[in-house]
Amino acid sequence: MAVPARLRWRCRRGLLELDLILEGFLEDGWERLDEAGRAGFERLLQQPDQELQGWLLGRTQPLDPGLARTVARIRGE
Amino acid sequence: MALPRRRFDTLIIGAGGAGLNAALQLADSGARVAVVSKVFPTRSHTVAAQGGVNAALGNKLPDDWHWHMFDTVKGGDYLGDQDAIEFMCREAVPTVYELEHHGVPFSRFADGRIYQRPFGGMTRDFGGEQATRTCAAADRTGHAILHTLYQQNLRARTHFFDEYWAVDLLRDEEGVALGALVLCIETGEPLLVEARTTLVATGGCGQLFRTTTNAHINTGDGMAMCLRAGIPIQDLEFFQFHPTGIAGKGMLITEGARGEGGYLENKDGERLMARYAPHAKDLASRDVVSRAIAVEVREGRGCGPDGDHVLLRLDHLGERVVAERLPGIRDLCRTFLHLDPARDPIPVFPTAHYAMGGIPTDRFGRVVAPARHGPEEVVPGLYAAGECACVSVHGANRLGGNSLLDILVFGRAAGRDILAFLEANPHHRPTEEAAVERAMARLERWERKGEGESPQALRDELQRLMEDHCGVFRDRATMAEGLQRLEALRARIAEARLQDHSRVFNTARIEALELENLADLALAMVTCAHAREESRGAHSRVDFPERDDRNWMKHSLFFLEGARVDYKPVRTRPLTVESFPPKKRVY
Numbered sequence: 001m002a003v004p005a006r007l008r009w010r011c012r013r014g015l016l017e018l019d020l021i022l023e024g025f026l027e028d029g030w031e032r033l034d035e036a037g038r039a040g041f042e043r044l045l046q047q048p049d050q051e052l053q054g055w056l057l058g059r060t061q062p063l064d065p066g067l068a069r070t071v072a073r074i075r076g077e
Numbered sequence: 078m079a080l081p082r083r084r085f086d087t088l089i090i091g092a093g094g095a096g097l098n099a100a101l102q103l104a105d106s107g108a109r110v111a112v113v114s115k116v117f118p119t120r121s122h123t124v125a126a127q128g129g130v131n132a133a134l135g136n137k138l139p140d141d142w143h144w145h146m147f148d149t150v151k152g153g154d155y156l157g158d159q160d161a162i163e164f165m166c167r168e169a170v171p172t173v174y175e176l177e178h179h180g181v182p183f184s185r186f187a188d189g190r191i192y193q194r195p196f197g198g199m200t201r202d203f204g205g206e207q208a209t210r211t212c213a214a215a216d217r218t219g220h221a222i223l224h225t226l227y228q229q230n231l232r233a234r235t236h237f238f239d240e241y242w243a244v245d246l247l248r249d250e251e252g253v254a255l256g257a258l259v260l261c262i263e264t265g266e267p268l269l270v271e272a273r274t275t276l277v278a279t280g281g282c283g284q285l286f287r288t289t290t291n292a293h294i295n296t297g298d299g300m301a302m303c304l305r306a307g308i309p310i311q312d313l314e315f316f317q318f319h320p321t322g323i324a325g326k327g328m329l330i331t332e333g334a335r336g337e338g339g340y341l342e343n344k345d346g347e348r349l350m351a352r353y354a355p356h357a358k359d360l361a362s363r364d365v366v367s368r369a370i371a372v373e374v375r376e377g378r379g380c381g382p383d384g385d386h387v388l389l390r391l392d393h394l395g396e397r398v399v400a401e402r403l404p405g406i407r408d409l410c411r412t413f414l415h416l417d418p419a420r421d422p423i424p425v426f427p428t429a430h431y432a433m434g435g436i437p438t439d440r441f442g443r444v445v446a447p448a449r450h451g452p453e454e455v456v457p458g459l460y461a462a463g464e465c466a467c468v469s470v471h472g473a474n475r476l477g478g479n480s481l482l483d484i485l486v487f488g489r490a491a492g493r494d495i496l497a498f499l500e501a502n503p504h505h506r507p508t509e510e511a512a513v514e515r516a517m518a519r520l521e522r523w524e525r526k527g528e529g530e531s532p533q534a535l536r537d538e539l540q541r542l543m544e545d546h547c548g549v550f551r552d553r554a555t556m557a558e559g560l561q562r563l564e565a566l567r568a569r570i571a572e573a574r575l576q577d578h579s580r581v582f583n584t585a586r587i588e589a590l591e592l593e594n595l596a597d598l599a600l601a602m603v604t605c606a607h608a609r610e611e612s613r614g615a616h617s618r619v620d621f622p623e624r625d626d627r628n629w630m631k632h633s634l635f636f637l638e639g640a641r642v643d644y645k646p647v648r649t650r651p652l653t654v655e656s657f658p659p660k661k662r663v664y
């Protein structure tokens with residue numbers, strides 16, 4: 001299944017770091033997500049940029065276990 | 078098919094700090110305001126600003142807006158307009174208190190007053206000791222400001238068009254602004270937003286360069302819209318670079334890394350800064366370090382398979398120093414380079430950071446352009462504020478913490494002037510159908526089918542061209558060649574084709590439209606940089622290393638029609654205080 005067009009646009013963020021990480025993941029990792037993983041990714045995209053930055057650079061951890069799984073997936077952990 | 082239309086008193090294009098502060102002034106006064114933003118408002122680039130916002134509150138040490146004004150005039154290498162700078166530095170104080178009142182969670186000193194930190198270029202007593210002037214909300218000042226302003230606008234019932242992309246401004250025969258044609262990104266359908274006043278607040282254009290700190294949304298759309306609407310762009314040759322961006326990616330490695338003892342090395346293992354700044358070495362000023370890196374790469378001493386960067390070494394500092402004092406850099410390197418700076422060198426290259434130039438405005442946020450009666454005639458109903466505007470407070474070089482200030486002060490000023498304009502002009506003017514058709518033609522151009530190069534590949538090429546021909550290394554031959562290549566590239570862009578003509582969330586289509594904007598701005602930048610035969614602030618010419626006040630203390634104005642450059646004088650007279658005459662800028 002191709003990446004939904006909506007996600008491509010929503011990976012455009014206010015911080016360059018996030019653009020690179022999220023767009024990179026769309027190219028390389030999204031297809032391998034199962035349904036729950038995809039839902040988790042959509043939910044992650046709804047979080048504020050500052051929060052995402054802390055998580056995706058590995059400085060902080062999301063409290064929500066679902067989000068934490070998605071973050072770990074993107075970070076290749 | 079009839080185009081759907083919506084009517085508002087004011088259309089604001091851009092939901093960063095500038096757009097939202099203007100919107101709030103208006104909505105709180107009962108005006109009907111629409112804010113259009115290509116991404117959700119709180120994902121605007123303002124969220125990236127971590128350092129803070131300058132205001133002479135004097136909460137830690139005695140301070141004075143007049144000192145702040147001196148620093149800004151000097152920092153801008155005497156190209157800034159001193160009336161606007163005085164206005165900004167005075168207004169800084171009530172602007173920050175107003176934000177506090179709106180609920181921005183500023184950090185606090187123990188006595189409860191707003192926390193302020195020292196920042197480069199800020200002094201006391203007209204160039205004396207370091208000042209402590211930068212107000213901060215921890216390391217997330219931009220985020221805090223943006224979220225607060227967004228919440229306040231929701232309360233004030235500002236109407237948001239989220240994920241709408243502005244295509245072009247509409248003006249009537251007399252030049253009056255009438256609103257804009259916008260595109261709903263979700264449906265791909267156009268919408269006409271008619272308004273008695275229009276504010277452009279679309280932010281910067283760092284995406285002109287391959288290596289930039291700016292997010293992908295910073296494509297200078299508003300500036301390019303103005304160019305197409307016949308309005309010139311001012312001083313675009315002045316673009317601030319930061320010497321150490323992660324090569325090929327752009328994110329900043331802060332000065333702190335070199336402050337802690339990090340140094341730069343070329344492919345021969347030489348400490349290269351010894352050659353360019355024998356005393357200050359790696360701690361020389363930003364422009365000196367940036368140029369040194371560019372020269373090393375040009376002369377074949379760059380590192381990596383393409384020889385396109387140099388190395389920043391921190392590995393001699395030891396594990397402890399890197400872990401304790403530079404943890405942010407370590408996170409960045411691990412995530413993006415899969416290396417540990419405590420062990421491996423970091424590939425770096427100068428990264429494009431901030432546009433000093435933009436849409437020419439006066440200190441009320443009104444767009445001004447040359448016309449019958451002089452170089453600064455007001456374009457009725459059209460306003461600009463924020464990084465896309467050039468009022469000009471940063472002159473040839475912006476100081477840290479002055480950009481958030483600029484967007485807030487002039488966003489607010491524009492909001493107030495718009496209210497006065499609305500009162501004096503209570504009726505909507507008829508929409509000029511020819512202007513609508515021109516804007517629609519721009520959209521329809523991308524419907525063409527058939528063979529053609531992809532906009533994405535052309536964007537990469539454009540960014541590369543700008544880095545090579547109008548980056549930190551500038552001389553006549555390099556830029557003349559850049560202009561020629563740019564002309565050829567622009568011709569190819571005009572023939573490019575989209576492969577995907579779908580409507581819903583078609584990111585490729587938006588990127589194609591953004592590419593056209595970037596191509597126009599690239600032409601403006603290279604043309605003005607090529608013409609300006611001096612070095613001033615961020616514009617440094619290898620072949621004209623000195624500032625030349627006699628011939629060049631003037632603003633450039635680039636017009637798209639005929640790719641023409643004109644000039645206008647710098648406003649050297651402040652509002653109430655004495656002028657600061659140009660002096661050599663030494664620190």
Ligand SMILES: Cc1cc2nc3c(=O)[nH]c(=O)nc-3n(C[C@H](O)[C@H](O)[C@H](O)COP(=O)(O)OP(=O)(O)OC[C@H]3O[C@@H](n4cnc5c(N)ncnc54)[C@H](O)[C@@H]3O)c2cc1C
Binds near residue numbers: 092115477480
């Ligand atoms: C990494 C980094 C750190 C920084 N740190 C600081 C700092 O500490 N202090 C400081 O003073 N400055 C700092 N700056 C600079 C400062 O953040 C920006 O100059 C400032 O935030 C720009 O604000 P703005 O309101 O003009 O535009 P932005 O915040 O960029 O907002 C632009 C808006 O326009 C919208 N838009 C653009 N084009 C279109 C279109 N075609 N259609 C519809 N909407 C559109 C976007 O969606 C967005 O809402 C930093 C910059 C960077 C890159």
